[in-house]
Amino acid sequence: MCLLSGVGVLALGIKAGAPLLMGFSAIGLFTGQDMLRKRRHRERLAAQPRWWLVEHYSAMLGNGIATHIAFLAIGLPRLLPAIDGAALHYAAWFGPVVVAIIAKVVIDRRWKPKARGAAPEMARAA
Template identity: 35%
Template sequence: MEVSFNMALGLHVISGFAALLVFVIPMVTRKGGTFHRRTGWLYVVSMASVSITALYMGIYRLTWDAGSNPDAIPFSWFLIFIAILSGATAWYGIRVLRFKKRKISHRQPIDFLFPSLMLISAIGVSAYGWIISFPLLQYFPIIGMFLGLSQLQYWLSVPKRKSHWVVEHIVGMLSCCIATVTAFTVFGAPRLLQIESVSLMLWFMPTMALVPLIIGYSTYYTRKLDGKRNVPD
């Protein structure tokens, strides 16, 4: 089992660095262009690998290493949650493009599965964080609660704006970026800097930096596609 864990860890590190290297490119290249799509897919594939390996490693730690290293349990739960968050947001960012022309509420069960899983896991992990007084688990899952509810609301509602799919694509992919960079600040940065831990403020810096980008991009494309008054279709 240790061999499989080390293989998963190696793939996780490689995929994570690949995601970190390319995640900015789709944000600054022409939307819908060939380079934007190719680098976007590279990011999605990298994050799919990151998500799957993170989920495996988190479960492995809880199943086989919990007894030998109890202090790793909270971070294992965070690893599992960040795997769900990154996977669900990347899936959402792709699926809204697939159904960008829809005129009715969405009824694909798989698209309700991921936000529901994200919402349930966020509530459970946050509750566990409050029980053990672990701030990272107490507060960070609030992002998952918000995203889970907003994704469910989007799929259930009838689109009223031309920009709906662009805005939701941006929200999905940049939320996935938050998961990417946050995971690096929690797990990767301490090892590279050879320190035991980092501050809670540093853990939340990716969120504080990328949320204004989400708002800015969403506002820009809403005005561009819907007009300055944002008149519904």
């Protein structure tokens, strides 16, 4: 569903000429592709000891993005109308995404389990 939503938002962004929609369609496209990849290779995912931790902090980063965008794009211009403008608009939408991507890379280096060779016998039988 995420993949289809990403395609729909991309098509709408192209039709409307809205760079914001085109940029954010990448989230649905990437998430949908990632979900399909994990589904196809679920044995590999099951063999990773802390796969759930990676999913958990990834979701936490996604929630942080949503919270910060909501404040920066909706709340801040109403709180401080003098600083409203196009640059703030795009920074408010894309800034939290860039910060979260950097945070994800750093956190992955520390907590993401290293890939192993073949999946254990029990995981292959399932």
